[in-house]
Amino acid sequence: MFSFVDSFFISALKNTLILILGTIVLSSIIALPSAWLIERTNLYGKKYFDKFFTLPYAIPSYLIAIAWIFMANPSVGLINLIFRQFFPGSESFIDIYNIWGLIFIESSVIFPILFLSFQASLKSLDPSLEEASRIHGAGPLKTFFTITLPLLKNSINSGLLSIALAVLASFGVPLLIGAPARIHVITTVIYGLVKDGSDDSFNKALQISILLSLVTLILVLGSLLIKKRQFSLVSGKSTQSSRIDLGSWRLPVSLGLLLLWGGLIFLPIIMTFLSSFLKQPGLLSWSNLSLDAWKYVYSQLPGFYSAIFVSLQAALLSAFIMMSIALGLSLLNWSVENKKVQHPFVKTLVPTLESFFLFTYSLPGTVLALLLIILFTSIPDFGVRDALPILVIAYVTKYTLLAIKVLSPQALMIDKSLIESATLLGASKLTKINTIWLPLLKSSLIACFIIVFMPTLSELTMSILLYGPESESLGVTLFTLQEYADRSSAAVVASSIIFFVVLIKLLQKEENSYT
Amino acid sequence: MSGHINISKLYKSFTPKLEDSIIKNLNVTILESSFVSLLGPSGCGKTTLLRCLAGLAHPTAGQITQGSTVFFDSQKNVKLNPEKRNLGFVFQNYALWPHMTVFENIAYPLKIKKVDKLTIENKVQELTQKMDIDHLHLRLPKEISGGQQQRVALARSLVTKPKLLLLDEPLSNLDASLRDNMRKEIKKIQKETGITCILVTHDWKDASSLSDRVIILNKGSIEQDDSVQNIEQNPATDFVKSLIVK
Numbered sequence: 001m002f003s004f005v006d007s008f009f010i011s012a013l014k015n016t017l018i019l020i021l022g023t024i025v026l027s028s029i030i031a032l033p034s035a036w037l038i039e040r041t042n043l044y045g046k047k048y049f050d051k052f053f054t055l056p057y058a059i060p061s062y063l064i065a066i067a068w069i070f071m072a073n074p075s076v077g078l079i080n081l082i083f084r085q086f087f088p089g090s091e092s093f094i095d096i097y098n099i100w101g102l103i104f105i106e107s108s109v110i111f112p113i114l115f116l117s118f119q120a121s122l123k124s125l126d127p128s129l130e131e132a133s134r135i136h137g138a139g140p141l142k143t144f145f146t147i148t149l150p151l152l153k154n155s156i157n158s159g160l161l162s163i164a165l166a167v168l169a170s171f172g173v174p175l176l177i178g179a180p181a182r183i184h185v186i187t188t189v190i191y192g193l194v195k196d197g198s199d200d201s202f203n204k205a206l207q208i209s210i211l212l213s214l215v216t217l218i219l220v221l222g223s224l225l226i227k228k229r230q231f232s233l234v235s236g237k238s239t240q241s242s243r244i245d246l247g248s249w250r251l252p253v254s255l256g257l258l259l260l261w262g263g264l265i266f267l268p269i270i271m272t273f274l275s276s277f278l279k280q281p282g283l284l285s286w287s288n289l290s291l292d293a294w295k296y297v298y299s300q301l302p303g304f305y306s307a308i309f310v311s312l313q314a315a316l317l318s319a320f321i322m323m324s325i326a327l328g329l330s331l332l333n334w335s336v337e338n339k340k341v342q343h344p345f346v347k348t349l350v351p352t353l354e355s356f357f358l359f360t361y362s363l364p365g366t367v368l369a370l371l372l373i374i375l376f377t378s379i380p381d382f383g384v385r386d387a388l389p390i391l392v393i394a395y396v397t398k399y400t401l402l403a404i405k406v407l408s409p410q411a412l413m414i415d416k417s418l419i420e421s422a423t424l425l426g427a428s429k430l431t432k433i434n435t436i437w438l439p440l441l442k443s444s445l446i447a448c449f450i451i452v453f454m455p456t457l458s459e460l461t462m463s464i465l466l467y468g469p470e471s472e473s474l475g476v477t478l479f480t481l482q483e484y485a486d487r488s489s490a491a492v493v494a495s496s497i498i499f500f501v502v503l504i505k506l507l508q509k510e511e512n513s514y515t
Numbered sequence: 516m517s518g519h520i521n522i523s524k525l526y527k528s529f530t531p532k533l534e535d536s537i538i539k540n541l542n543v544t545i546l547e548s549s550f551v552s553l554l555g556p557s558g559c560g561k562t563t564l565l566r567c568l569a570g571l572a573h574p575t576a577g578q579i580t581q582g583s584t585v586f587f588d589s590q591k592n593v594k595l596n597p598e599k600r601n602l603g604f605v606f607q608n609y610a611l612w613p614h615m616t617v618f619e620n621i622a623y624p625l626k627i628k629k630v631d632k633l634t635i636e637n638k639v640q641e642l643t644q645k646m647d648i649d650h651l652h653l654r655l656p657k658e659i660s661g662g663q664q665q666r667v668a669l670a671r672s673l674v675t676k677p678k679l680l681l682l683d684e685p686l687s688n689l690d691a692s693l694r695d696n697m698r699k700e701i702k703k704i705q706k707e708t709g710i711t712c713i714l715v716t717h718d719w720k721d722a723s724s725l726s727d728r729v730i731i732l733n734k735g736s737i738e739q740d741d742s743v744q745n746i747e748q749n750p751a752t753d754f755v756k757s758l759i760v761k
Binding site: 126129131132133134135136137138139142146147150151153242245246388 | 543566569570571572573594596598600601602603604606608609610612613614623624627629653671672675
């Protein structure tokens with residue numbers, strides 16, 4: 001027992017803790033003020049900030065890591081090369097391969113978790129509580145620190161715990177940025193042990209995974225407890241609310257936020273695109289631009305189309321299963337809440353399943369994949385390595401929570417009279433689902449599809465442990481390209497994924513639901 | 516220095532068009548130490564007007580002054596922030612901060628002004644004793660009754676001794692007997708302190724029992740502006756009649 005505790009593990013544990021703390025601090029600095037500015041002041045371009053500030057939430061985090069490697073790799077990073085063009089012979093300007101780089105990139109992909117939860121609680125906060133503070137003599141900042149922050153303390157704490165969970169589970173960024181700098185975290189240690197192949201290593205990996213599952217369970221329970229203690233702040237009556245006039249600060253603050261957005265989000269994206277057009281990595285000149293990499297990837301790169309096919313297949317199939325589970329649970333939940341079903345088993349089933357999916361969602365993908373491998377190798381005649389089904393099962397286990405979170409509250413808002421009138425007219429259960437439920441929930445179902453389809457399409461953490469020769473997914477292909485230093489092809493694949501994500505984001509209309 | 520409130524040529528629109536205004540070309544003078552009610556159905560612009568006075572909303576055009584202090588002036592581009600206007604405001608839902616005790620709620624405006632601790636304690640004690648809520652100091656807002664919450668909100672608005680008190684339907688959440696008590700309480704405080712009060716209400720009984728003068732608003736314009744007695748005896752329009760019958 002505990003044979004995994006050696007100096008390597010201890011140092012990985014230390015790195016993980018430093019990474020968690022650093023990311024919590026930096027994410028708070030980014031997320032809290034920006035969410036407040038967007039939600040409470042007369043900032044320029046609020047609508048666009050609102051839509052695009054949390055873009056990293058939709059883009060797979062390892063893509064952002066790859067983008068920063070394109071930019072800030074000490075030898076061939078674009079920023080460093082440009083810097084050296086002006087100051088020949090100098091040291092590199094920035095180096096991303098260290099703990100600060102890791103914390104920075106981790107924060108730039110994880111801060112949306114805190115941003116979105118803080119923004120949601122700002123929206124639900126009765127505006128008159130802050131207005132009362134202004135009236136009684138406090139300026140906007142004083143109000144923020146004495147009223148807004150203390151009132152939302154529990155919601156912020158639970159957001160910070162979610163960040164801790166996300167960092168604990170993160171794999172792509174530590175693997176790409178940490179590993180070259182010999183900064184290992186717990187998930188990359190598990191990955192290394194599994195890839196090592198020996199029984200002894202596999203056992204160690206399993207032990208660490210079980211420990212990590214317990215820690216995750218405790219953190220999840222903690223965040224649930226904190227959420228329960230939140231003040232009830234929603235006002236019964238919708239009151240007029242005013243936005244804080246930034247006055248002469250309006251332009252500088254808006255520009256500052258734009259700059260932050262540019263540096264955190266726009267720059268990595270645009271650099272990825274740029275890198276895909278460079279013949280020689282890192283050389284910025286007209287003659288070095290070409291479409292060669294794009295032509296190569298889309299016509300010759302072995303396994304590219306099969307990877308797209310595998311990912312599309314797995315993502316579509318798992319999205320369909322997740323939506324079905326979410327719809328079923330939402331309908332059950334609705335029936336319980338509206339007292340249509342009184343059976344004690346059903347009453348406990350819904351919250352139990354929801355907590356289960358919350359746990360599997362929070363569980364590091366590395367751990368989840370390992371547990372699934374163990375589960376399926378114990379079933380005879382189940383080909384673990386070559387099968388698409390295991391990818392689908394992994395995705396469904398991981399991401400169903402997202403589908404439930406979107407659908408369930410929307411379903412609850414449907415008034416029971418709408419369903420009862422159909423019952424009175426003699427509609428069967430199936431007819432009601434087809435003619436009332438599905439049409440009413442249409443826009444929520446679309447949102448639900450997008451939110452589960454996008455992360456599965458480009459999933460890396462679990463796929464990299466579960467893939468076989470026939471089921472190499474898009475994420476794994478991209479990671480392999482990056483590992484074998486085919487930077488321009490990697491940039492092309494990364495650009496294609498980002499392009500697709502942004503396209504979906506732009507096409508997705510504002511929530512236009514009936515409920 | 517006189518502290519009359521002067522509102523002139525005031526417009527407030529939530530769209531860029533001035534024709535859509537919820538308040539249209541409003542001109543009102545409110546004398547210092549008077550008690551004026553703004554009466555009208557929902558959507559008539561009364562709450563918006565109160566929020567413009569408080570600085571929680573900014574008018575589209577016009578001017579608001581208190582004595583020589585300019586609250587708002589669209590031509591000179593003056594917008595005084597709410598915290599600079601030194602007024603009291605009682606919200607319809609009281610807006611007591613749930614994370615602070617009754618004492619902390621009432622002491623907050625003094626604390627912001629950096630008044631020393633002992634003075635804060637004395638001032639709060641004096642006020643809460645008078646309003647019969649001094650035994651509640653250590654309770655949280657959710658632990659006291661609606662009527663008590665109302666008193667706390669009132670005390671919080673009065674603790675800095677402002678010249679102007681704005682009341683946004685403060686009685687609408689109370690039951691009938693409590694309402695009667697509160698009316699007397701508010702009236703008493705106003706008489707004692709000489710504070711200028713502006714009350715927003717849709718209830719003729721609240722308006723008539725509290726104020727010296729009632730301004731009846733309809734679709735953003737003044738329908739009638741007179742003393743309680745005159746309005747009761749000579750309602751200017753059918754609209755006014757329908758309001759005071761209730």
